[in-house]
Amino acid sequence: MAEIRLEDIFKLFGKVAAVNKVSLTIHDGEFMVLLGPSGCGKTTLLRCLAGLELPDGGNVFIGNQDVTEFSPRKRNIAMVFQNYAVFPHMSVFDNIGFGLKMKKLNKSEIQENVMRSAKLLEVDKYLERYPAQLSGGQRQRVAVARAIAMNPAVLLMDEPLSNLDALLRMQMRAELKRLLQDIGATTVYVTHDQVEALGMGDRIAVMKSGEIAQVDVPMKVYTDPANTFVGGFIGSPPMNFLNGKIERENGAMVVDIEGQRLPAPANLASMVGQKVMVGLRAENIQATDSSAPPGIPTKVLVVEPLGSHLLLTTQLGNQSLKVVTPADFPTGPNQSLWIRPDLNKLRWLDAESGALLNVN
Amino acid sequence: MSVVEKIEEKDAPPSPSKPAQPALNSRKLMRFGLYVLAVTLSIWIIIPLYLITVSTFSTRNAITTKWPKDLFPNPVSTETLEFFLNAQGVMPSVVNSLIVGLITLVLSLLIGAPAGYAIARFIFPGRDTYKILILTTRAFPIVILSIPLAVTFLNFGLYDTLFAVAIVHTALALPQTILVTSSIFVGVPVELEEAALTLGCHRMQAFTKIVLPMALPGLAAASIFAFVLSWNEVFAATILTVQNRTLPAQVLSSLNSSTLPLKYAGGFILIVPSLLFILIIRRYLLGMWGRVIK
Numbered sequence: 309m310a311e312i313r314l315e316d317i318f319k320l321f322g323k324v325a326a327v328n329k330v331s332l333t334i335h336d337g338e339f340m341v342l343l344g345p346s347g348c349g350k351t352t353l354l355r356c357l358a359g360l361e362l363p364d365g366g367n368v369f370i371g372n373q374d375v376t377e378f379s380p381r382k383r384n385i386a387m388v389f390q391n392y393a394v395f396p397h398m399s400v401f402d403n404i405g406f407g408l409k410m411k412k413l414n415k416s417e418i419q420e421n422v423m424r425s426a427k428l429l430e431v432d433k434y435l436e437r438y439p440a441q442l443s444g445g446q447r448q449r450v451a452v453a454r455a456i457a458m459n460p461a462v463l464l465m466d467e468p469l470s471n472l473d474a475l476l477r478m479q480m481r482a483e484l485k486r487l488l489q490d491i492g493a494t495t496v497y498v499t500h501d502q503v504e505a506l507g508m509g510d511r512i513a514v515m516k517s518g519e520i521a522q523v524d525v526p527m528k529v530y531t532d533p534a535n536t537f538v539g540g541f542i543g544s545p546p547m548n549f550l551n552g553k554i555e556r557e558n559g560a561m562v563v564d565i566e567g568q569r570l571p572a573p574a575n576l577a578s579m580v581g582q583k584v585m586v587g588l589r590a591e592n593i594q595a596t597d598s599s600a601p602p603g604i605p606t607k608v609l610v611v612e613p614l615g616s617h618l619l620l621t622t623q624l625g626n627q628s629l630k631v632v633t634p635a636d637f638p639t640g641p642n643q644s645l646w647i648r649p650d651l652n653k654l655r656w657l658d659a660e661s662g663a664l665l666n667v668n
Numbered sequence: 669m670s671v672v673e674k675i676e677e678k679d680a681p682p683s684p685s686k687p688a689q690p691a692l693n694s695r696k697l698m699r700f701g702l703y704v705l706a707v708t709l710s711i712w713i714i715i716p717l718y719l720i721t722v723s724t725f726s727t728r729n730a731i732t733t734k735w736p737k738d739l740f741p742n743p744v745s746t747e748t749l750e751f752f753l754n755a756q757g758v759m760p761s762v763v764n765s766l767i768v769g770l771i772t773l774v775l776s777l778l779i780g781a782p783a784g785y786a787i788a789r790f791i792f793p794g795r796d797t798y799k800i801l802i803l804t805t806r807a808f809p810i811v812i813l814s815i816p817l818a819v820t821f822l823n824f825g826l827y828d829t830l831f832a833v834a835i836v837h838t839a840l841a842l843p844q845t846i847l848v849t850s851s852i853f854v855g856v857p858v859e860l861e862e863a864a865l866t867l868g869c870h871r872m873q874a875f876t877k878i879v880l881p882m883a884l885p886g887l888a889a890a891s892i893f894a895f896v897l898s899w900n901e902v903f904a905a906t907i908l909t910v911q912n913r914t915l916p917a918q919v920l921s922s923l924n925s926s927t928l929p930l931k932y933a934g935g936f937i938l939i940v941p942s943l944l945f946i947l948i949i950r951r952y953l954l955g956m957w958g959r960v961i962k
Contacts, residue, residue, distance in 0.1 A: 360866070379870060380862075380865045386867070387863070389859045389862070393857065393859035393860050393863035395860060395863075396860075396882065410869055411868055458868075464866075
């Protein structure tokens, strides 16, 4: 078990900084998810951590030891690859036992370790088979079994579920989470799937353009995104961002959005007359189909029935707004809709930079 | 717009099977033409091979006196073959050819496989230029290369040695060996190597334990190719040797003075390795060129 510390990691690809001075501490036994769109540098960061990529600057510490220039085999890590990377010319048993054999364990130890990992991943029935005789999901299990058989201090996973179909992915997600809770290795998990990130991670590091935009526990990243990028990337639908203007009305702060006024926090007083962005999640908006009691009038543009609920795309002045309503909510395109946002759940962001404003 | 579509629909032929028919016929015709072409080409190549083989297994008498030729050896005899193999200088030259071929095989693999691996795995400055440069070595005719090489080998005291011939053959075989091996290594996913690295291998072990076993059939094919190239090469072998002739050089030098049976038998012995090679390598070559063979 080990703590991981990344300090000012810098990696250039040509002239582009794939990872731009990233610092991140991952606690012992923690499940850290690196989340971001493709090309954000999350996989490069993971490869620097694995030793498959040598950073152009910065240091990697695993368990207080500077391993920046160590080869992968000296780092006490194991890695699961996106396309599984099981060895096609070896049986499942030899695949899972490969790392142990390289460690020069004796035969009975290898046998015991392989059996234990194979049982955990439920591939103990296929030990004699070759990867070509397995399905994608089974190969994935073999790859995970091979990694945990190493009993590594650090487990690295590079989009391990992205090649599986949706149903299998959901099943493996829960299974992996339970498994990793049990073995307790420090885990770094790269994904572009925000559902995986929210569902599995102890903490999430959201990355954009080679930098970390926010590191926090999943619910905090969801409810209090550090900026419009994080709010827009996490959650389905993404967070709504409405442009407004801070004004003073009868001595109290209000925000003017398309002529509609909502109370604003008192400590935005210094921003009177300035633009501001209001972030609110679709599920924190109450919708009614009548004008009484008072709500903000909007027009429904699109209705998407998603089974458990309706996702409405509505128009508020010139801005669009996603609203979630119960599945049986009576509405249709071009109908009027009155909304009442949960005022406690409004988030206030800088109109220029998109950064979250501290209003407490 | 929908009105226009409707009008066009009415004008279209009512039966959907009608327009499909001519297309099917022309495809059948194409296929037929292709077969005719393939058969013609095969006959073009097979007939001389067949005649040589027939003559090789006929008696010497039948070859020199009989006309028209038989389509089957009558009687079947190894007399011609034995006569050829017992002719002066033939057996030593077969041994020489084997030695030169094996040295060429080993050298071209030792030099070519790492180069092919480098092209397959690493992006380095000048990689594309390097690939083209490899091919341009084949642009120089061996005729032009051989004379200066002969002089150089004389200076180094390598002239008239099998090793000198093997060096030239290696140079000739390398472009193919490099390009073929690189395409083999490209076929081994780099993630497998990386997985091996994270599982406790150093680079060399990752290569020997993971990449090599998977690349082995292809590498074997590439090395057989080098061997056959050496076995068939005649020009450099003739110019660079006097006493230590390889088989093609030996056959060539005695071509004018030898009898017909000798020529047939010599041709046959020269062809056999190439044919075996093609039989063995076929599926790997097809696999390499993107067709899946089960």
